[in-house]
Structure formats: C-alpha cells, structure tokens
Amino acid sequence: MNQTNVHERRLTRAAEEGNLNRKYGFWIFLSSEFLIFAGLIGAFVMTRASVFRSTSSLEEFVQKWWEANTFSLALVSINTFVLLASSLFVVLAIDAARRDDQRGLVRWLAATIVMGVIFLGGQAVEYTLLVSEGHTYFNNADAFASAFFTLTGFHGLHVFVGTLICIGVLQRARKNAYWSGNFTTVEIFGLFWHFVDLVWVLIFTIVYLT
Amino acid sequence: MASISIPVRSQDKAKSGLLGWLATVDHKKVGLMYMVMAFVFFIGSGLLALIIRTQLAAPGMTLVDPNTYNQIFTMHGTGMIFLFTIPMLVGGFGNYFLPIMIGARDVAFPRLNAFSFWITLGAGLVMSIAFLVGDRSAAAWTAYVPLSTSTYSPQSGMDIWLLGLILAGIGSTLGAVNFMVTIFTMRAPGMTAWRIPMFVWAMATTAVMVLLATPVLTAALVMLVADRNFSTQFFTTSNARLWQHMFWFYSHPAVYIMVLPAMGVVSEVLPVFSRKPLFGAKAVVISTALIGILGFTTWVHHMFVSGVSPAIERFFIFTTMVIAVPTGVKMFNWIFTMWGGSLNLKTPLLMCIGFLSTFVIGGITGVIQAAGPVDSYLHNSYWVVAHFHYVLFGGSVFGIFAGLYYWAPKMVGRMFDDKLGKLHFVLMFFGFNLTFFPMHILGLEGMPRRIATYAGDRGWAAGNLVATIGAFTIALSILVFIINLVKIARSKEAAPADPWEGNTLEWMIPSPPPEYNFAVIPTVQSDRPALDARNGGVTPAAHH
Amino acid sequence: MAQVPHTSTEHAAHARHTSPVLVFVILTLFTLIEVGITLLGLPKASIVPVLLAIALVKASLVAMYYMHLRYEKIIFTLIFVLPTLFAVFLVTVLMIG
Numbered sequence: 001m002n003q004t005n006v007h008e009r010r011l012t013r014a015a016e017e018g019n020l021n022r023k024y025g026f027w028i029f030l031s032s033e034f035l036i037f038a039g040l041i042g043a044f045v046m047t048r049a050s051v052f053r054s055t056s057s058l059e060e061f062v063q064k065w066w067e068a069n070t071f072s073l074a075l076v077s078i079n080t081f082v083l084l085a086s087s088l089f090v091v092l093a094i095d096a097a098r099r100d101d102q103r104g105l106v107r108w109l110a111a112t113i114v115m116g117v118i119f120l121g122g123q124a125v126e127y128t129l130l131v132s133e134g135h136t137y138f139n140n141a142d143a144f145a146s147a148f149f150t151l152t153g154f155h156g157l158h159v160f161v162g163t164l165i166c167i168g169v170l171q172r173a174r175k176n177a178y179w180s181g182n183f184t185t186v187e188i189f190g191l192f193w194h195f196v197d198l199v200w201v202l203i204f205t206i207v208y209l210t
Numbered sequence: 211m212a213s214i215s216i217p218v219r220s221q222d223k224a225k226s227g228l229l230g231w232l233a234t235v236d237h238k239k240v241g242l243m244y245m246v247m248a249f250v251f252f253i254g255s256g257l258l259a260l261i262i263r264t265q266l267a268a269p270g271m272t273l274v275d276p277n278t279y280n281q282i283f284t285m286h287g288t289g290m291i292f293l294f295t296i297p298m299l300v301g302g303f304g305n306y307f308l309p310i311m312i313g314a315r316d317v318a319f320p321r322l323n324a325f326s327f328w329i330t331l332g333a334g335l336v337m338s339i340a341f342l343v344g345d346r347s348a349a350a351w352t353a354y355v356p357l358s359t360s361t362y363s364p365q366s367g368m369d370i371w372l373l374g375l376i377l378a379g380i381g382s383t384l385g386a387v388n389f390m391v392t393i394f395t396m397r398a399p400g401m402t403a404w405r406i407p408m409f410v411w412a413m414a415t416t417a418v419m420v421l422l423a424t425p426v427l428t429a430a431l432v433m434l435v436a437d438r439n440f441s442t443q444f445f446t447t448s449n450a451r452l453w454q455h456m457f458w459f460y461s462h463p464a465v466y467i468m469v470l471p472a473m474g475v476v477s478e479v480l481p482v483f484s485r486k487p488l489f490g491a492k493a494v495v496i497s498t499a500l501i502g503i504l505g506f507t508t509w510v511h512h513m514f515v516s517g518v519s520p521a522i523e524r525f526f527i528f529t530t531m532v533i534a535v536p537t538g539v540k541m542f543n544w545i546f547t548m549w550g551g552s553l554n555l556k557t558p559l560l561m562c563i564g565f566l567s568t569f570v571i572g573g574i575t576g577v578i579q580a581a582g583p584v585d586s587y588l589h590n591s592y593w594v595v596a597h598f599h600y601v602l603f604g605g606s607v608f609g610i611f612a613g614l615y616y617w618a619p620k621m622v623g624r625m626f627d628d629k630l631g632k633l634h635f636v637l638m639f640f641g642f643n644l645t646f647f648p649m650h651i652l653g654l655e656g657m658p659r660r661i662a663t664y665a666g667d668r669g670w671a672a673g674n675l676v677a678t679i680g681a682f683t684i685a686l687s688i689l690v691f692i693i694n695l696v697k698i699a700r701s702k703e704a705a706p707a708d709p710w711e712g713n714t715l716e717w718m719i720p721s722p723p724p725e726y727n728f729a730v731i732p733t734v735q736s737d738r739p740a741l742d743a744r745n746g747g748v749t750p751a752a753h754h
Numbered sequence: 755m756a757q758v759p760h761t762s763t764e765h766a767a768h769a770r771h772t773s774p775v776l777v778f779v780i781l782t783l784f785t786l787i788e789v790g791i792t793l794l795g796l797p798k799a800s801i802v803p804v805l806l807a808i809a810l811v812k813a814s815l816v817a818m819y820y821m822h823l824r825y826e827k828i829i830f831t832l833i834f835v836l837p838t839l840f841a842v843f844l845v846t847v848l849m850i851g
Contacts, residue, residue, distance in 0.1 A: 017395070021318040024391045027830055031837040032383055032421045038841030039429030039456055042848040043444060049849065050449050077789050084781050087820050091774040138440050143449070146442035150433065194820040198813050204785075205809035209792045210802045394829070422837050426844065455848055506840050510847065522847065 011182055019184035026188045030195050037199050040151045041206060047147040072126050073208060079122040080204050083159075086115030087197040090190045097183035102176060105186070109170040112193065116163035123156050148207065155203055158196045165189055235320035236725055240327050241306030242621065247331055248298035254338070255289030256688065258282045263645075263681035266674045269666035279662035280348035285341050287351030288371070291464065292378045293334045295606050299471035300420065301330060301385060303613050304413050306621065308389060310716040311407045313398025313734065315727050318391035322384055330381035337374035340367045347371035350660060352461070353434070355445035355453040360438040369438060376431050379424045386417035386424075393417075398715070400734035404495070407714045407737075408488065411495050412474025415502035419463045419470075422506070427460030451516055458509035466505040468602055469569075470498060472609025473540060476562045479616050480544055482710050483559035484551030490543045491737065497536035497543075504533040514585045523582050530580035537573050541566065554710075557631030561612035564639050568604025572597055575650070590660075593653025599646045611638070611691070619705030622698055623722040630694040637687030644680025648673035713738040777819045784812050 011019070089111040096104030127149075135145040137153075169189050172178070178186050231239060261282055265273045274282065305327075309317050317323050340346060345367040349358040353371070356362055393414050397406070406414075430453060433444040445453050481488045488494060510518055510526040518526075544566055553559060575597040579585045588594060611634070618626050652673045657664065664670055708717040717740040719727060736742055788808050791801050818824045823831050 021391050021395055024394050025319060025387050027833050028387045028390045028421060031833050032387070032425050034425075034837045035422050035841055035844075036425035036429050038837075038844050039426040039459075040433075041841075042845040043429070043433060043452055043456070045845060046452050046455075046848040047444065047449060073789065073792070077785065080785055081782060084778060084785070087816065088774055088778040091820055095774075137442065141440065141442045143443040143446075146436070146444050150436060150442065150444075191821055194816055197820070198816040201781075201812045201816060202809055205788060205805050209788055209805050210798070418836070422840050452848070455844075459844055503836075507843065519850065522850065 009179055009181060015182075019182070022188060023184060023191075026191055030191065033195065034199075037151075037155070037202075040147075040154055041202065044147040044151045044207065047143050050143070072129060075122055075126055076204065076208050079119050079126075080200065082115050082119050082122065083197050083200050086112050086119070087194050089115060090193045094183065094186055094190050097173075097178045097186050098180055100180045102173070105173050105178065106170060109166055109173060109186075113163055113166050113170065116159055116166065119159055120156060120163070123152070123159075151203065151207065155196070155199060158192075158199070162189075162193050162196050165192065235316075235324045237305045237309050237317050237320065237323060238621075238723060238725075238727075240323050241302050241304070243327055244297050244301030244305060244330070245303075247327075247334060248294045248302055251289050251293035251334060251338075252298070253688070255286050255294060256685065258286040258289070260681060260685055262286065263678040265662065266664075267678040268675065269664055269668070269671050271663055274662070276662035277348060280350070280660070281341070281346040283660060284347050284350050284371075285337070288337065288375075290602075291351060291468065292375065293330075293337070295468045295602065295610070296378075296382060296464075297330055297334075298610055299468065299475075299606065299613075300382060300389075300413070300416060301327065303409070303471060303475065303610075303617070304385070304389060304416075307617065307716055308410055308413050309392060309396070310719070310723060310727055311410050311714050312393060312396065312401055313715050313728060313732055314392060314396040315731075317388045318396060319388050323388050326381045326385040326388065329377055329384070333374045333377035333381060336370060336377065340370035340374070345370075352457060353453075354457075355434070355437075355450050358434060358453075359446060361446075369435065372431050372435050372438075376428055376435075379428045379431070382420050383424050386420035389413055389417040390421070398731050398734050404492065405734055405737045405739075408477035408491065408494055408498075409471070409474035409714075411498055412470045412477070415498050416467050416470045419467050419502055419505060423460045423463035423467070426456050430456035430460075451513065451518075454513050454516055455509070458512045459506075462509040462512065463505045465598075465601060466501055469605045469609075470501065472565065472606045472613075473498070475609045475613040475616070476544060476565050477540075478714065479558045479562050479612050480547045482616075482712050483554045483556060483562070484548045485554065485711075486547055486551040487738070488543065489546035489549075493539055494543050497539040500536040501533060504529060504536070508533055511580055511585070514582045515589045527580055527582050531577055534573060534577045534580075541570055541573075556615075556628055556710075557626070557635055558612050558616040558710075560632060560635040561608050561615060564635060564642075565605060565608040565612060568600055568608060568639075568642065572600030572602075572604050575600065588653060590658055591653035592649040592657045592659055595659050596646045596649035596653060599649070603642060603646070608638075611635075616710070617716075618698065619709045620716055620721045620723070623705050623720075624698050624701045625703045625705050625709065626694050626698050626701075630690055630697065634687050634690040634694065637683055637690060641680045641683030641685075641687055644683060645677045646680070648676045648680075652677075708740065708744075711744065712740050715739055718743055772819055772824075774819065777815055781812055781815060784808050 089108045093105050093108035093112065096102075096108060130145070130148075135142065135148075137145060137149045141149070166189060169186060173186070231243065234240065234243075261274060262279070265271050265279060305317070305323065309315070345365045347353070347358075347363065347365070347368045347370075349363050349368065353368075358368060393406070393410060433442070433456075434453070436442040437445050443449075477488055477494055507529040508526060510522060511530045514523055514526075544562075575593070579588045579594070579597065615626060615631055618624075652670055653659075655668075655670060655673075657668070657670050657673075664674075705721045707720050709721075710717070715728075715732060715734075716723070718732065732739060735747065741747075788805055791804060794801075817834060823834060
C-alpha cells in the first residue's frame with residue numbers, strides 16, 4: 001500500500017467499536033492474569049516462610065540458596081534493566097504508530113524482540129547455574145526450587161509468548177497494517193508487554209531482594 | 211438520532227440443522243447449548259446423589275463399597291458446581307439474556323463466546339469420561355492435599371479431574387471477560403447505570419468474581435499437577451494449608467458466583483409477578499456489589515480447624531458475619547417487593563418464594579457457623595452439608611427453576627403447563643426440606659460428612675431415612691419438570707412476546723427472539739423500558 | 755466536534771509532561787537503589803518494607819505511564835485497582851496465616 005494514502009484510510013464504525021471492545025477485553029483479561037501471578041507469588045512467599053520455619057537441614061539449604069542468589073543478583077539486575085528498556089521501546093513503537101511513522105514502528109518493535117530474547121537468554125543462564133548447583137524441577141525438586149521455578153518460569157513463558165506476539169505484530173507492521181487511525185493491536189500488545197514488565201518488577205523485589 | 215440501526219449482514223443468517231448449532235456464534239444458541247449441557251449434568255449428578263442417599267438410607271448398607279462411594283460424592287459435587295450450576299446460570303441465562311436485557315445484538319466477542327462454551331463442554335466430557343471408564347478421583351470436590359497428591363491418589367483419574375477443572379476455569383474466565391466488555395460498551399442508548407436490569411448487575415458482579423477468583427484456583431491446580439507429575443513440593447512439605455488457602459480463595463467466591471445470578475433472577479421475577487417496582491432497587495445493586503467485594507474476604511472461615519493464627523481467625527469471623535448484612539438487605543428488599551403487591555401466583559413466583567424461604571435458612575446457619583468456636587464443633591459434620599445445600603440448592607437451584615419457568619416462553623416461544631409447574635414446585639419444595647433439614651440435626655448429633663455408612667447404634671437412622679425419602683421426592687419433582695418440557699415441545703400454544711407484562715427489554719421482542727434480537731435498537735428512558743412501551747411511553751416498539 | 759481538538763491537546767500535553775524516557779530513567783534509578791539497599795547488608799526486617807514500597811512505586815509508574823492509566827478513563831484504573839487489592843490481601847494472608 002502506498003504510504004501517502006495513509007491519511008485517507010478510515011475504519012468502519014463496527015471496526016472502531018471492535019477495537020474499543022478488544023482494548024476493554026484485554027484490560028479485563030489482564031486483571032485476571034494478575035491474580036494468577038498473585039497466587040504464584042503467594043505460594044512462593046508461603047513456601048519460603050515454611051522452609052524458614054522448618055528443621056536445621058532446611059535452614060542450611062536456605063543459606064545455600066541465598067549464596068546462590070547473591071551470585072546471580074548481577075545477572076538478574078541486568079535482566080531487569082533489559083525488560084524495563086524493552087517496555088520503553090514498546091512505548092516508543094506505539095508513539096511511532098500514532099505518528100504514522102512506519103519505520104520507527106518497525107524499528108522499535110524489532111528492538112523489543114531483541115530485548116525479549118536477551119531476557120530469555122539471561123534467564124536460561126540463571127537456570128543453568130541453579131541446576132548445576134542441584135536445584136532441579138522435573139526430578140527430585142526441593143520445595144524452594146518448586147516455587148521459584150514455577151513462578152519465574154511462568155513469567156518467562158509470558159515473555160516468550162510476548163516475544164512471539166511481537167514478531168507477529170512486526171510482520172504485520174512491515175506490511176503497513178497499522179496507522180494513526182488503527183493501531184489498537186500494537187497498543188494491546190503493549191499492554192501485555194508492560195504487564196509482563198510490571199509483574200517482573202514485583203517478582204524482582206519479592207523473590208530476589210527481600 | 212434516537213436510535214442506531216445496523217443492517218443485518220447476510221453471513222450472520224442462521225445456518226439450519228445441526229451445523230447451525232455446532233458452528234453458531236449467536237449468543238442465544240450458545241446460551242441454550244449451555245443450558246442443555248448443564249441440565250444433562252444436573253440429571254447425571256442428581257442420579258449420583260440418589261445412589262448416595264440410597265446407600266445412607268439405613269445403617270450398614272453395602273450398595274457401593276466405600277471407595278466407590280468416595281468417587282460418587284466427588285463427582286456429584288464437581289458436576290453440580292462446575293458443570294451444572296455455574297454453566298446454567300452464567301453460561302446459560304447470562305448468555306441468553308444479558309445482551310438482550312441491555313439492548314445489544316450479541317455479546318462483544320461472539321466467537322470467543324462460542325469457544326468458551328466448547329471448552330466448558332470439553333471440561334465436562336473430560337471429567338465424565340474419566341468417571342465413566344473408572345480410575346476416578348475420590349478426593350472430594352475440594353481435593354484437599356495430601357489426599358489428592360500422588361501418594362494417596364495415584365490414579366490418573368485425579369490428573370484428569372484436575373485438567374477438567376483447569377479447562378472449566380478457562381472457559382468461565384473467557385466468558386466473564388466477554389460479559390464485562392458487553393456490559394461496558396454495548397448498552398442501548400439511555401441505559402445508564404441505574405437503569406441496568408438487576409439480573410445484568412448480578413451478572414456483572416458475578417463476572418468480576420469469576421475473573422478475580424478463578425485464576426488463583428488455576429494456579430493451585432497447576433501447582434498440584436506439577437506436584438503429582440514433576441516431583442515439585444508445593445503441597446508435600448509443611449505446606450498443606452497453602453492448598454486450602456488457594457482453593458477457598460476461589461471456592462468461597464464461587465458460592466456467590468452460583469448464588470448472585472440466581473438472586474438477579476429473583477430480583478427480575480418478583481417485581482413482575484407482584485405488579486410492583488422492585489423495592490429499593492439501588493439498595494439491591496449496592497448490596498450485590500458489596501457481596502461481590504466482601505465475598506473475597508471470607509475464605510479462611512473454611513479453615514478454622516486447619517490451624518490459622520488467632521488474629522486471622524478473628525478477622526475472618528468478622529468478615530463472614532458482615533457479609534450476611536448485604537444479603538439480609540436483599541431479603542428485605544424482596545419481601546417488601548411482594549408486600550402489598552397483587553401477587554400473580556404462577557410457577558416462577560412460587561419458585562422465588564421457595565428461594566427466599568430456603569435461602570434465608572442457609573444464610574442464618576452460615577452466620578451460626580461463622581463463629582470459630584462453634585465451627586470447630588460443626589466442621590465436617592452433616593450440619594455443613596445441610597447448610598450449603600440450603601444455600602446452593604435452596605438458593606441457586608430454586609433460582610434456576612424460577613428463571614427457567616420465567617423465560618421459557620421467551621426462549622422456546624411456547625407456554626408451559628402451569629399446573630405441572632406448581633406440582634413440580636410443591637414436590638421439590640417439600641422434597642428439598644425433607645432431605646436437608648434433618649441433616650442439621652444429624653450434624654449436631656455428630657454424624658460426619660462423607661462417610662460411606664454408619665452403625666445402627668448411632669441413632670442416625672431415622673434422620674437419614676427421612677432424607678432419602680426427600681431425595682427421591684426431589685427426583686420425582688424433576689421428572690414432573692421433564693414431562694413439562696416434553697409438553698412444551700409438543701405444545702401448539704404460541705407464547706406472546708410478553709406473557710407476564712414484564713419490565714425489561716427481552717419482553718419487547720418476539721418469542722423466540724430473531725437472531726439479531728432488535729430490528730431497531732431501543733432507546734431506554736427508565737429502568738422499566740417494556741412497561742414504558744406498554745403504557746404508550748416514548749420508547750418505540752422494537753419489532754414490527 | 756468540540757471533543758476532537760480537546761483530545762489532541764491532551765495528547766500533546768502528555769507528550770510534553772511525561773517523556774517515556776524520563777519514566778525509564780526513574781525506573782532504572784529505583785532499581786539501582788533497591789539493589790544498593792540489599793547489598794548494604796542491613797537486617798532484613800528493616801529493609802523489606804522499604805524495598806516493597808519502592809517496588810510498588812515502580813509498578814505504579816509502569817501502570818500509570820507505560821500502560822497509560824493516567825490518560826485513560828477512570829474505569830480502566832478500577833479494572834486495575836480491584837485485583838491489586840485482592841492480590842495484596844491474598845499474599846498478606848498467605849504470609850502471616
């Protein structure tokens with residue numbers, strides 16, 4: 001499609017209503033997702049508390065856990081920075097779509113994908129370190145590893161899915177599908193990505209720092 | 211412009227035959243499919259209840275062995291809650307009437323809506339196939355750990371049960387998203403907050419509770435699946451209460467998910483059949499919203515004997531007693547709606563009276579056992595069985611039948627036999643009280659719930675026999691209902707668009723409604739648009 | 755018609771007042787402060803409330819500016835706040851119960 005035609009494009013009334021509905025729907029869906037994470041964070045907190053209360057061998061384990069943790073704190077901080085930066089890129093991508101800046105949209109979406117992949121790579125390194133120290137999940141997991149891997153893994157799954165969605169949005173953006181009058185899909189992807197970022201902010205503090 | 215008119219697209223025209231049902235995205239057809247599905251599971255789970263009652267009719271009966279007995283009450287509870295009550299009220303009534311009552315042509319996401327139904331049906335099939343081919347879960351619908359862990363429930367039926375529950379949760383969550391958006395954005399012009407019908411308010415609150423409670427259960431279910439299959443240790447260490455917290459964080463709100471829509475039905479039926487406006491409509495709406503919020507703050511009262519700290523226990527005793535207040539407000543609203551009205555004593559009204567008189571007992575017993583010290587005596591006794599059946603049968607099921615009789619003419623376009631309906635009501639009302647009232651006494655006498663049989667010298671025989679007679683009376687009443695359904699199907703008497711002189715928008719369109727619901731979207735000018743139309747008010751006629 | 759220019763000025767104002775880059779810088783600073791506090795090695799009981807408060811501020815910043823809650827209708831904020839309250843309540847009870 002020709003770029004100069006962009007401002008003559010119009011959405012039907014039904015399509016506009018559909019876009020608004022999708023935005024409402026996605027917010028409501030996110031509120032539900034938030035409670036899944038609340039459940040997993042709650043499970044993590046309660047598991048940690050129960051491990052603290054238990055016998056000395058478990059306390060020993062907890063001590064080892066914290067040592068492993070401080071070791072990976074630098075890595076996790078970098079990952080946090082990466083995810084925060086990716087959120088900024090998504091904001092810039094949406095701004096570009098609002099200004100009909102196709103190249104900017106594509107560029108910032110591509111940057112978001114790169115950040116998502118870096119985050120997942122960082123998480124893979126972290127998991128490898130933990131597994132090498134004997135914290136397994138699928139075979140003979142301990143209580144703490146259970147809660148930790150389930151919570152962070154579920155979040156990582158969201159980053160993974162978000163990255164896939166971003167690739168899809170990028171593909172469509174390259175075909176000029178989004179313009180100033182119709183970028184709800186980019187906005188909704190943005191909502192998802194920011195939500196994943198927001199949850200990470202909480203996980204970072206609750207799991208790694210407190 | 212007073213109203214917006216959208217031309218009906220040709221591809222939206224109904225396909226005929228079976229494919230028309232399988233491929234439909236029409237909210238009314240989806241709603242009917244939910245209702246049919248739910249009713250089938252109602253019959254199935256009801257038959258399981260009859261086996262339970264037969265086994266307990268006399269001391270020492272050996273109709274089924276204890277393990278089978280456990281499997282049967284597990285499936286009875288699961289089926290009645292997840293595959294009957296919630297799909298019937300939320301999926302069935304919600305889908306069919308919520309869009310019509312707010313003057314919309316469909317829900318916001320019709321295809322997602324159909325998907326919700328099929329995934330819920332999938333959940334039901336997964337659970338019932340696992341039940342029918344054996345290898346069943348026997349850990350009760352609460353699936354407490356460690357009973358439900360791989361150590362004590364090694365059978366794969368437990369995993370299938372968990373999977374089914376996860377699916378049912380996804381189905382109802384997506385449905386709730388759909389309802390919320392529909393209510394937010396698709397109301398007819400003029401339908402301001404206080405003009406939204408009571409049933410729709412109830413559904414909105416229910417949708418919020420589904421949205422915010424279900425995910426926590428889903429998380430717990432996933433964790434239990436991981437525990438059973440991946441060797442994680444969420445529930446195998448010192449953490450047994452974690453399951454109870456997360457389970458009841460869903461399952462206490464679930465009680466309101468099952469009761470609020472029924473309350474919404476009652477709030478619609480009572481004004482119509484009392485020929486009076488709903489008494490204190492705003493109070494009904496506010497108390498609905500309060501129940502919705504407070505419903506999330508009471509779950510620990512299921513865990514008073516599981517060992518919670520005294521401060522937490524006191525807090526939850528308080529909240530549990532407080533939630534009785536908005537419920538009480540509603541009771542008075544309904545009673546004063548009928549007070550001085552010219553009562554049209556048809557089956558829907560009788561069912562509502564059944565609702566009021568039984569639900570109030572369930573509410574009061576709830577306040578009694580909210581007190582921690584009392585609860586530690588009553589916990590896991592037949593008293594609790596009596597209490598929650600007074601809430602969920604006396605509340606939800608009477609509400610469901612009130613709604614079915616009220617809306618049947620609208621949905622199928624024919625009238626039901628009111629005499630048979632009254633017989634149904636009388637049998638069900640007496641059968642219900644016969645079944646569940648003695649259980650209060652049995653509980654106080656110390657009969658624990660979930661036991662497969664009992665010794666003759668316990669003195670529980672008389673109460674149990676009465677309860678069993680009551681259960682078969684309920685079964686008989688359901689048989690009468692089915693005969694009525696057959697008569698409706700054969701009836702030639704077409705129902706008028708508005709047989710009851712109703713208040714809400716569904717009575718302004720033909721029975722059954724056309725696929726597009728409204729030829730012209732009506733403009734709403736009060737909380738009783740159909741009444742306005744009958745009185746020659748300003749609202750234009752919707753069709754023809 | 756009066757609504758259209760109003761909306762566009764609102765957008766312009768938002769672009770002027772809260773640059774997303776500024777929000778990003780603040781979020782990064784808060785993160786560094788959090789890590790710094792942790793590395794000081796103070797007793798856990800005294801730093802945990804501070805860390806949780808900072809996390810809450812960060813999460814609110816993401817919701818308000820990145821997810822645009824500040825510029826949307828109030829209903830979106832409600833959709834967001836209610837689950838947050840329930841989530842905090844659940845986690846609190848799990849922690850002390």
